[in-house]
Amino acid sequence: MIGQYGSYDFRKFERDFRKGFYGIEACLLQSEEDIFALKMAAQEHDFQIGIHFPLRNRGLVIRDALFLASDENERNQAFQSALEELEAIYRLGLRPAYILFHYPKPVILDDCVDWSKWHFSSPREYVYESEYAFEEFTQRSEELFVWMTERSRQYGFVPVLEFDALNRYVYASDALEELLKKYDLIRLCLDTGRLFLQEKRDPSFRSVPVMRKYAKYAEVIHLWNLQFGEGFIKLRYPVLPEQRQEDGWAPIAEYLQIIKEENPNAKIQFEHRSELVDDEELERCYHWVSEFLAEDPY
Template structure:
């Protein structure tokens, strides 16, 4: 577990350095890839989401942590810094249904339009 904690801490430190640099150069947009491995909820069927390489993910149960990555918290922080932020999703449209994608878009839109509160206990995807 300590190796995972160290890897995660190093990944967050790299992201913080990059975001600090981005605030200096003020780019039009930033393409952000979530650090791997991602933590996958083992109650969800991930077959269509393209996690083929086992180095790219860790099952939540095996990682001994509750919940998903705090995406809601991340979006809240991003929205506070830039209320006009645009979010771009990468996905394989042949593997995700229009309904799943629309639910994802509505969920993010709701998070970005909520008052400045974290909603990490209210995952809806």
Template sequence: MKNFMIGMYGKFDEIKFKRDYRDDFYGIEACLFEDEKDIEKLINETDRNGIKFGIHFPLRAGISNLRDPQFLSLDEDIRRKSYKHIEEELDYLKYKGAKPEYILFHYPKPVILKNDFNMTNWRFADKSEYTYEADYPIKEFEKYSENLFAWLSEKSIEYNFIPVLEFDALNRYVCEEGFLETLLEKYKAVKLCLDTGRLHLQSKIDSDFNERDIINRFARYTEVVHLWNVKVSGNLENSHFPALPSLKLEDGWAPIENYLRVITKVNENVKIMFEHKSDLISDEELDNCYSWISSIIEN
């Protein structure tokens, strides 16, 4: 379990930490802390106990209207402000003495959707967070993506962190073209996050999407797996439910074991971040979740 992580969202939750964390875990992923005292507690506790932590950007809540910077926007002013926003947060982290192992951003942002994408079960905070392929040329997507990769690579050296891009809803520019692998080979500092719930959900609502192909292609570039399950049988149910061996594929749950076997076969050092609502299950079930995932990885 040396590569297992738990999530901390909104605050440093001591009750969750005592219940969910294990001594042999790797660390914590933190996001949107609302109180400066909790940020200081995160830094102090992890430093004192030798616990690693990553950041799901941003660490601080309330510093922008939207959580995710829109660094691929076709609007030059929005792109410029997005980069400025990220750098200001990097400067803040440096000032506070925070030393995250990685900082994670959603990609692409804005999300570029196929024109008939089923939005019923996909959550966006604001209409500006997505656009459509018909309105976003692939050449622009490639250009602004490379600008992002180059910039993050420079900042990773300057501020000493691993830039991680978490796949949001994916478009045919990623699914059918090979330019993203080219960027990952060229800018090796930039890594990926595969989110099991998102992959499963898109596979169920988008007939053109093959999540197994995406996992096979990008597992080697993956730094973090966001692990959670979701039931999709008509509508989305039980979002961010813990991954348990009792959850059956025929009922609409994700094939978690298959996902992890493919990923860890080519990338045994990947971090497993339990992005689930652990309060939905008992202590015994939580232990069962950890043991099951550990057995998959070890085998």
């Protein structure tokens, strides 16, 4: 898959999309014209649509729904805004294969980690672990899973939760895995760059075990690389086989091997900035990933 964020970019589609790709993940489209173009392209080229909530850019400071907020009014607002978005999507006739939401939101942060360089649009987007009990996390998460399951059956889409920053409630307990087993319509999105970035920021976090733990539940993999040295050197870079860990790149080959072993049917969404490479490098990116995950290139 490829992404279309902010607008439906015809030039990006012509350069990045390939025959045989599953589809396009769309997010924060600016206008009705962009949505119409996406719908028409899906019909013409026979691809599926995934939506990264929200589909439409409404100019909000916080784009994510704060489903796990401690404040009841904040939670109610999150569920209401998500429902309004679902109804609007289906009135438009898009019929997405999946709709993706960030999780957990608010993000639950380890008090001992320096999060100053993690991007947040507002302090309302996060809460520290010391202020948010494990029991509240499990209760609010199950409420979300119940709601998502009901909406999935009502509207006919796969609900996907994309990990934001994670604390030990997710990576050091089985609570989320138990919910994924109990509510098996709910799936995950694993973001390779985001997981590697947290490993570099959080000394308690290891991305490979998290990938191994949750890959089997993934509907979508957001695939991109970053090179981490003294700060960011390259961000949202297309994955290429020559990117070595000793040079500060994420262990993409190890991630892909886990995906191949645990969930070879997961959708690969190239969430990179393709303009950072030339046409030959972009083709090598596609070819390497396809060859790695399957016996035959796409």
